[in-house]
Amino acid sequence: MKKYISKSGIKMIFLLGTIVLISACKKDVDQPTDVARSFKPSDVKISASATSAKLTWTAPLMSTGKALKYSIDFSTDSLFSNVKYSTTSDTTGVSVTEDNLSVRTKYFARIKANATETQPESKYLVSSSFQLTGIQLFLPVRDSEIKETGITLRYTPTVGLTSIVLTPATGTAITATLSPTDAAAGLKAITGLTAGIKYTAELFAGTKSKGISTFTTQLPTTYSIKISPSDDLAATITAAANGAVIGLNPGTYNLTAAVTFITQKTITLKSTSGNATDTKINYKEFDLEGTGAGLTLSGLELDGTIGASPYFINLIGSQANVAAAATFTNILIDNCIAHGSTTAFLRGDRGAAIKDFKITAITVNNSIVYDMGNNGTSTYYTFNITKLQFNTLTVSKSTLYNCGPGLVLSSTPFVGDQTPTVLISYSTINAFGGSSKYALLDAATNPINFSIQNSILANTPKSGTVNAAAIRGTGAGSSITISNTNYFNLNSALTSGTALTFGPATLSVTQQQNLGWTPTTTDFTLPVGSTLRTSSTTGTAIGDPRWAL
Structure with a gap:
């Protein structure tokens, strides 16, 4: 019995000692003495x-x-x-x-x-990580000023700016020195870059960074032929093969004698300078004729006034039968100034039946379009594409003014292979509407995805009246939105009208700042310090970016 108690006591003493030791260790963990x-x-x-x-x-x-x-x-x-x-x-x-x-x-x-x-x-x-965000004196890069081997960079004029360092994704950095004159001018044209390369540009005052910007130079253009104003542009277009890229050296070209037919081929007309102000075509009408017809216009001024142009671009099945079914390729208007057609910018409704005419993409980018639609009295919308089956219509970084009784018409009921998408972004639209049309969109019962974002809309109607609703679109499954957009003076009549409503559209982050523009305004520069300069979804200016520089 004593032996058992003795063993038990030893175990108890050992257990108590272990508990004390554990407690001591726990105290060290909970209350460090280091x-x-x-x-x-x-x-x-x-x-x-x-x-x-x-x-x-x-x-x-x-x-x-x-x-x-x-x-x-x-x-x-x-x-x-x-x-x-x-x-x-x-x-x-x-x-x-x-x-x-x-x-x-x-x-x-x-x-x-x-x-x-x-x-x-x-x-x-x-500490956790942090960084100095840096001063940003660079202004947004203009698409039209990005060339294949050069660029013009703009910045806030500032005393003490000394250089711009351009670092390519691969290769050696280039340093462009800024003189006091350059610093005061707020822009620097830089050459010697490589085509199709992404660059990061950093602006310096001595060793201090004052801004950073990225851009990608244009891909190199392989011209099928280059011509000058003394050459026959009409004959060159007729002779061009499918896929041809026709380079136009600076000067004025004449296509006013007759309609220009682009027949069952897709071609590009592009200025060699990339500058729409030094290369001009006087036109009567560009007709895309038949399956496979498509057109890219780049870096050009296109003037329809001398040729008494009815349409800028007209889709037809054939010259013998304009209503014959046709599947067109794409239409791209990039870095252009187009004006002077009395009826419409684009007519695509000539097909005999719905979906007889089909096209994938219609794009207007970085362009100025005006005087298309006879001061709003035409009966044709700017994009008159009802019955046309299209995938996308995109207007971006562009300015449209005095452009017809309504913007987009796609109202003839039909079910397409897919729901078409219309996107208007970073664009300025002024002085439009008339003939009792829907000022922005008439899709009637057709399904459509329609979006206006980061844009400015002003002054309806141009003449007469417009429908009290700016948008009609009741198709099942449609998505119609207006966001980060400023609008003002959108009324149903020039006098005694009511403010337009937006029908089925969902509005978000919209403003109604009156910028003082009238139907005759042609300079849409945003006021210095305006909140519209920082109201886009990316914190930049809304409207066509060219007016925020």
């Missing part, structure tokens, strides 16, 4: 802006009554193997600027309390 750890700063916070950052922290628990000094390191990696700047502070905060750190670069900071006469240095406290 002096350096207790002396460590805590709760670091970072507030970063364009050119500076402020770091603050809480003093160590054991610092009461002591004058402490802190060491702070800044590194581009969290292991601090690449320390870029070090400093000290005798307060619980420190500021750094672009004089110390590079902008647009991710950094980490670490802070430690330095040793005192009675205290060893603390362990480091490491």
